[in-house]
Amino acid sequence: MKNIVILISGSGSNMAAIVRAAEQGRWAERLNTRVAAVLSNRADAQGLALAQAHGIATAVLDHKAFAHRDAFDAALMAEIDRHAPALVLLAGFMRILTPAFVAHYAGRLLNIHPSLLPAFPGLNTHQRALDAGCQFVGATVHQVTTELDHGGILAQAVVPVLPGDTADTLAVRVLSQEHLIYPQAVAHFLA
Template sequence: MRNIVILISGSGSNMAAIVRAAELGHWAERLNAQVAAVLSNRADAQGLALAHDHGIPTQVLDHKAFASREDFDAALKAEIDRYAPALVVLAGFMRILSPAFVAHYAGRLLNVHPSLLPAFPGLNTHQRAIDAGCRFAGATVHQVTVDLDHGPILAQAVVPVLPGDTPDNLAARVLSQEHLIYPQAVAHFLAQLPMRSKRG
């Protein structure tokens, strides 16, 4: 069974979308894959309760308990590796990951970003799109590399920027598309893994 480990920091709405897709899409039978664990750097992350309700093991590692980013990432890596993951999925995990962590999971670390990359990497994407006068915004699923929000793009969804939009309004429309494209991209990525393993 290919294990998926999901990292969250808050509500876990993208995690929930992936969990639902895995259940409704019968990933265990169709893709030989399962969400094996949900990890968070915050004990108050609401998504932990949802994962627990679905019978998914959860773990909290408080980043504030570690002396450095590298120490936290090393502990996080050790916890993730207990599940021998085929895929590590960032779903609202509000931490910048160290190069060593990213390198360890190279080729099997995914993220969703609330813009049409390569436009607006980093934070405040919705305000920046509005300020730039963009007619369209959206979301991007991509592989994670050491260059922030610059990894290979796996999927994108486009939403219009409407007259009078606020960052919150735009964010809500973009998030609804994230919930659609992220599970699809994860499933497609998993479906390609056997082919990748034969090549490498």
């Protein structure tokens, strides 16, 4: 069985979309794959309860408890590796990962980003797109490299900017597309 470990920092809505897709799409039977664990750097991440409700193992590693980023990433790798992951998914995990972490999971570390990469890597993507006068925004599933929000693109969804849109209204529409393309990209990657 190929194990997936998902990293979250908050609501876990993309994680929830992946868990639903895995259950509805019978990934265990069709792809010999399961979501084995959901890990967070925040004890108050709402997505942990959802994972537990689906019988998925969870753990919290508070990044503030570590003296430096390298120590946190080393502990996180040890926790992830307990589940022998075929794939590690970043789903709203709000930490920049060290080169050693990225290298350890090279070829099996994916992320979802709320822009049409390579445009607008980093934070505040929707406001930056509005400020730039973009007519379209979107989301990108990509392989993770040491360069922030770069790496091979696996899937994208395009969302039009409508008159009167704000960063918040765009965020809602883009997120709904993230929930569609992330599970699809994961299933395709594993197939």
